[in-house]
Amino acid sequence: MKQAFIFDVFGTLVDWRTGVATQLQSAFEVRSLSIDPLAFADHWRALYDPAMDKIRSGNRGYVRLEILHRENLDETLRAFGVGDDFDHHAREDLNSAWERLPPWPDVHVGMARLRSFGFLAPCSNASIAMSVRLARYADFRWDAIGGAELAKDYKPSSSVYLAAAKAFALPPERVVMVAAHNGDLAAARQAGLRTAFFPRATEYGPGQRTDLVADGDWDFVAADLPDLAKKIEACS
Structure with missing residues (x-):
């Protein structure tokens, strides 16, 4: 060809929005957290371009997207005040939502x-x-x-x-x-x-x-x- x-x-x-939010909803329900999963997904996604801009501008060396997603997830959990509800394993599982x-x-x-x-x-x-x-x-x-x-x-x-x-x-x-x-x-x-x-x-x-x-x-x-x-x- x-x-x-x-x-x-x-x-x-x-x-991505519906897919991520659906997986977030399950994680929030298990922990009895009253968080809008769509709002959480939107906030998480909003950090996407600023994180990549640091690499595009040369202010940071290249790292794979899943690393940026994980850093942005940590920041989003803090922003929603639920950082203590998710341990390392739970965060890794949430981060893999972008692969499902x-x-x-x-x-x-x-x-x-x-x-x-x-x-x-x-x-x-x-x-x-x-x-x-x-x-x-x-x-x-x-x-x-x-x-x-x-x-x-x-x-x-x-x-x-x-x-x-x-x-x-x-x-x-x-x-x-x-x-x-x-x-x-x-x-x-x-x-x-x-x-x-x-x-x-x-x-x-x-x-x-x-x-x-x-x-x-x-x-x-x-x-x-x-x-x-x-x-x-x-x-x-």
């Missing part, structure tokens, strides 16, 4: 259709270990595992997208970055990749205001993943 499709994962392929997330309903059908037109791989900020475990849980049939760990950096640094293209021995213009996030696609295009957008209108909950429509002249704009596969087929 002479092209590849690389995917953002959190938000684009999996419903449900795929959006259209994902398997869409990926199966796209497989005919190119290699498939994640281009996620998750580590290789996280991506492998999540793929097993969500039944993602990848041809390879790529992402931030190959580049020792985090999106939207161009090195992450270019590392994915290099791993497939393909020039950037033969690689399509697929994401429900306009900023991700803008960075991929800057690195020379082609781009494909479809929205996930409830990734951040019913009040979401961003990434509802394409805000760039992306190579492909679709309603969902199967619709993207249809558009790719029409161009093949």
Whole structure:
């Protein structure tokens, strides 16, 4: 095959907010804690970009995402005043929630259709270990595992997208970055990749205001993943 499709994962392929909150709810109920699991998940996720910014800016060396998630979890537990309720083992289990997330309903059908037109791989900020475990849980049939760990950096640094293209021995213009996030696609295009957008209108909950429509002249704009596969087929 002479092209590849690389995917953002959190938000684009999996419903991280519902998935994490569901697992938090179980942990809170066992401890009789009255905490809104969605609010906790949102707070935890809000620490994601600031933690990666320290690495992207060069103020901290690269560490895998699960380490950042664990540090952010500790901070979130303190913020909600329940740090004493979770020992080391319980925190490790909560942290692994990011490896047990449900795929959006259209994902398997869409990926199966796209497989005919190119290699498939994640281009996620998750580590290789996280991506492998999540793929097993969500039944993602990848041809390879790529992402931030190959580049020792985090999106939207161009090195992450270019590392994915290099791993497939393909020039950037033969690689399509697929994401429900306009900023991700803008960075991929800057690195020379082609781009494909479809929205996930409830990734951040019913009040979401961003990434509802394409805000760039992306190579492909679709309603969902199967619709993207249809558009790719029409161009093949």
